[in-house]
Amino acid sequence: MPSPAPAFSDNDLIGRVLLSDDRNAFAELVRRHQSALRASLRKMTHGNIELSDDIAQETFILAWKNIRSFRYEAKFSTWLYRIAFNAWQSEIRKKHELTMDDEQMPEPEPQAPESERTGVQRDLARAMVDLNDGERNAILQCYYNDLSHEEAAFVLGIPLGTVKTNILKAKEKMRARLTAYQTGQGVAA
Amino acid sequence: MNTNTHNPSPHLSLHRDPVDEMLKADAAEHRDAYIDDGGFTLRVIDALPPRPQGVSLAVRYGIPFGLAALAAIVVTFLTDGGSFFIDAAMDISTSTLTASSFGFLVMVGAMLVLAATVARDR
Numbered sequence: 378m379p380s381p382a383p384a385f386s387d388n389d390l391i392g393r394v395l396l397s398d399d400r401n402a403f404a405e406l407v408r409r410h411q412s413a414l415r416a417s418l419r420k421m422t423h424g425n426i427e428l429s430d431d432i433a434q435e436t437f438i439l440a441w442k443n444i445r446s447f448r449y450e451a452k453f454s455t456w457l458y459r460i461a462f463n464a465w466q467s468e469i470r471k472k473h474e475l476t477m478d479d480e481q482m483p484e485p486e487p488q489a490p491e492s493e494r495t496g497v498q499r500d501l502a503r504a505m506v507d508l509n510d511g512e513r514n515a516i517l518q519c520y521y522n523d524l525s526h527e528e529a530a531f532v533l534g535i536p537l538g539t540v541k542t543n544i545l546k547a548k549e550k551m552r553a554r555l556t557a558y559q560t561g562q563g564v565a566a
Numbered sequence: 567m568n569t570n571t572h573n574p575s576p577h578l579s580l581h582r583d584p585v586d587e588m589l590k591a592d593a594a595e596h597r598d599a600y601i602d603d604g605g606f607t608l609r610v611i612d613a614l615p616p617r618p619q620g621v622s623l624a625v626r627y628g629i630p631f632g633l634a635a636l637a638a639i640v641v642t643f644l645t646d647g648g649s650f651f652i653d654a655a656m657d658i659s660t661s662t663l664t665a666s667s668f669g670f671l672v673m674v675g676a677m678l679v680l681a682a683t684v685a686r687d688r
């Protein structure tokens with residue numbers, strides 16, 4: 378479990394990394410943020426644990442290499458989400474290029490077992506199928522990563538207005554889907 | 567979701583948004599589910615490369631400062647004990663743009679840019 382009262386703030390630990398390449402301080406940062414980051418990536422990768430952990434590891438390595446560019450303007454966790462999102466995007470591009478080269482269909486993403494999901498979670502997951510990438514990413518960052526619209530815009534590298542529009546559109550689509558399920562007119566996902 | 571930003575005045579909301587509530591409940595459960603480290607941190611630390619060392623401050627700022635000082639010394643010798651600086655100061659004080667005053671202003675400008683860079687980096 379995460380330690381209840383950290384003796385050092387994230388910024389203290391970053392300072393130690395910058396000052397003396399302190400790997401123990403960086404390890405503490407990894408320990409603190411690994412759960413949230415891995416959970417976020419699992420959501421992004423539709424529950425692909427192996428892939429999400431690989432991207433999480435790559436994210437922390439990139440953070441280590443580029444920690445001098447961290448300007449304390451955002452929280453460390455938000456900065457990590459930004460690196461992770463970019464790593465995930467390049468993974469998608471890589472996958473897409475491979476698919477184009479091999480002319481193969483992409484493998485379906487593994488999903489969390491149905492038995493582990495409640496009815497609401499199942500409905501939400503099905504309702505999110507209709508969302509485009511921008512809408513889905515905005516929902517993931519703002520709800521599941523608990524970021525403000527401004528922070529989500531920073532993570533996703535898009536204008537604030539686009540985040541707000543994507544959230545509104547996403548919720549509208551999901552509302553329509555969920556209403557359809559309730560009235561028994563749902564389309565099989 | 568970060569309610570501080572998204573719902574600045576939730577009490578003013580006249581009707582509930584079920585989608586919003588469902589998302590918030592699901593997201594809260596998602597965040598509460600702690601993923602055990604299980605050796606992840608150790609794997610990350612083992613995979614860390616040596617961090618690229620930035621150029622040390624002494625080198626980064628010493629070279630331009632040293633070059634500026636060297637240039638000043640050279641100019642002093644070449645202009646009979648610093649007459650360049652005296653000429654430039656006289657020309658600037660009379661608002662006359664000559665080669666000396668122009669060169670002097672360029673030198674001062676370069677030093678100011680360097681000082682500003684140092685201040686920003688610190």
